[in-house]
Every structure is written in structure tokens, then in C-alpha cells.
Amino acid sequence: MAQIAEDLFLLLLDNAAARPALERDRRERLLAGAVLLDLAHACRIRPAAPGDAVESGRLVALAGGAPLDHVTGPAFELLTRKPLRPKVALAKLGGPSQDRVVAQLEQQGQIRRVQLTPKRSAEQYAWPLLDRHRVGAARAALLSALFDRTPPTPATAAIVTLLHAADGLGALLSLNDRGWRWVHTRASEISSGSWVDESATALPEVNLAVTASAVRSALL
Template sequence: MARIAEDLYLLLLDNASAQPGLERARRERVLSAAVLLDLAHACWIRPAVDGEAVEAGRLIALAAPGGTDPVSEPAFQLLQRRPLAPATAVKRLAKHTEGHVVGHLERTGQIRRVPLPGKRFGQHFAWPLTNRDRVGHARAALMAALFDRTPPPPATAAIISLLHAADGLGALLSLNDRGWRWVHARAGEIALGSWVDEYPTALPEVNLAVTASAVRQALR
């Protein structure tokens, strides 16, 4: 399951309008980066390192032990063709990733499509959540990590890292200046990988943190 990308999109939808926060261009890039991090956490991709035949930092596909999911499969197929720089991968995935995420969430009954009155052209829909349990858990984990310094689960750490890099936390939070100073400092720590030392980790978490460090540069 594309846990990171799906949780991120549900968090962006969790508002009165039931439409995703962040303007389209940033949203498409952040969701594309999230799908790459889902693949990294599954150990299906990783950045190349010095000494390999591939240029260091490029994302390379690994031998997947099982099938991917409908959301992350296009990204995995893209990197199977050849290794790509994170910025290139994000750019190539940006056009269609949101559609894959929305389609999967709708098919699995987690959101529903509601046409907006008077809108005939373009994507003019609201996407109310059918159940708030999942987004509630995701939001609680995010708030605990940012404000209580609770060690974040991997998906939460990835979401914070991506939104921090894209200056997108404002789509989820409304704070005064003091609150933002706290959040930016804490999110910066998490984005730099501090969560790996706070959370019980194994190879998937380490690979996620290393890949996040490479991918978030593409969002700046």
C-alpha cells in the first residue's frame, strides 16, 4: 500500500471544502515524491552511492520481492527503465500521480467524488472522506511528532520531511509566529533524519531516510 502518498493526500483533503490544500504544482510534486518514498520504504528503490556504475544520488530500482500497488507501480516502472535523478523522477511522475492516488482512494471507498455545482470544465470536485479514522490517526501522529516531540512513525516522518521541504505545512496547520518557529525547527530536525535515532529502525527505515534526504532536494 502507498501509505505515505495516501496519508498525505488524505491530510490535504481534511478541511471544510474537501478539496486538497497546496496549489496544484506543489501538490503534484509532493505527491510524486511521496510515492518514491513509499517505494524506498518497501526497499524497491534506493539512491546510488559512490563507487557504483550509476551516478551517485540517482534513484535505482531494486528487485521487488512482491508486486507493487496501483499507486506506486508507475513510479517503479519508470525507474526500472533507467536510474534517474530525484528531480527528474519527480518531474516525470508529477502529471499523473495525483490521479493515481485519487483513483485508488476512491476505488477503495476512502473518499467519494462530489461534483461542485456550476462547474462543467476541469477538475471541479469535492472529495469528502467516507471515514475519518485513518486521517485522524495520521493527523494525531503528525501533531504528536511536531508538538510533543514523540518519535514519528516512518510514514509521518516522510510526510513532515516532504511538506517541510516544499514549504507546505501551512496547508495542514494554522499557527502564530511562535508556533511556526517551533514547527519549522522540529520539522527541520525530522527532515534531517533525526527520527531514525528516535524510532526503532531496520533497513526499510534507514533506506527511507536516506532516500528522503535525496528526494526532498527536488522540492526546494
């Protein structure tokens, strides 16, 4: 269920240090945004629209759908209590979302937790990857969408949108100036929602794109 958040964290861990490639505050906000987008793709939340009983733009919970997991469930419960502006939702979900994503990936056997000595890092743990199949597929999909202009999957589009909004693509890519100009242009296209027109889409993809626009604005 939390594919976007899990894939994003795995991509950020895919380095020699086995530690997330972004500083904690920015990473937590990105993971909170990814959890919200997982809920949007499942059609469990959306931004309020004109005519709704709440202020336009606030994120509202939607009834029905598949059962939620330990990552997305608490975020959904938060929004069932009160519709929130995206920026407020990101602030409330940040730290707990990372902890839940880590725990879920550990349960799946994707990563393992290694305690670091205090001298090595302000953060206590590294998380070596135990299985590279999933992160390899996520990275290949991201590179193909950015450089080959392949229509991105919903998860890839969401990850590109989040990282581009938070100026975080540099955590995954090392490019020259020409390469960065290309990537920023393509990432801007995807972030604008153009991927919906590039792919065969249905209501979940449209709702994801609409919600991603609201979350993206809160990250800028």
C-alpha cells in the same frame, strides 16, 4: 503499499471544502515524492552511491520485495527503465501519481468524487472524506511528532519531510509566530533524518531516510 502518498492526500483533503489545500503543481510534486518514498520504505528504490554503475544520487530500482500496487507500480517501472535524478522523477510522476492515489482511495472507500461547477473552481472535483478514522490517525501522529516530540512513524516522518521541504505545513496547520518557530525547528530535525535515531529502525527505515534526503533536496 502507498501509505505515505495516500495519507498525505487525505491530510490535504481534511478541510471544509473537501479539496486539496495546496495548489495543483506543488501538490503533484509532493505526491510524486511521497510515491517515491513509499518505494524507498519497501526497499524497491534507493539513491545510487559511489561505486554503483550509475551516476551518484540518481534513483535506482531494486529487485525483489512485495508486489506493488497501482500507485507505486508505475513509478517503479519508470525507474527500472532508467535511473533518474529525483527532480526528473518528480516531474515525470506528478500528475499521474495524483490520479492513481485518488483512484485507489476511492476504491478503498476513503473518499468519493464530486464534480464541481466551473464557476466554483479551476479544478473539476472535490473529494469528501467518507471515513475519518484513517485521516484522524494520520493527523494525530503528525501533531504528536511535531508538538510532543514523539518519535514519528516512518510515514509521518516522510510526510513532515515532504511538506517542510515544499513549505506546505501551512496547508495543515494554523499557528501563531511562536508555534511556527517550534514547528519549523522540529520539522527541520525530522527532515534531517533524526527520527531514525529516535525510533527502533531497520534497513527499510534507513533507506527511507536516505532517499527522503535526496527527494527533499529536489523539492527545495
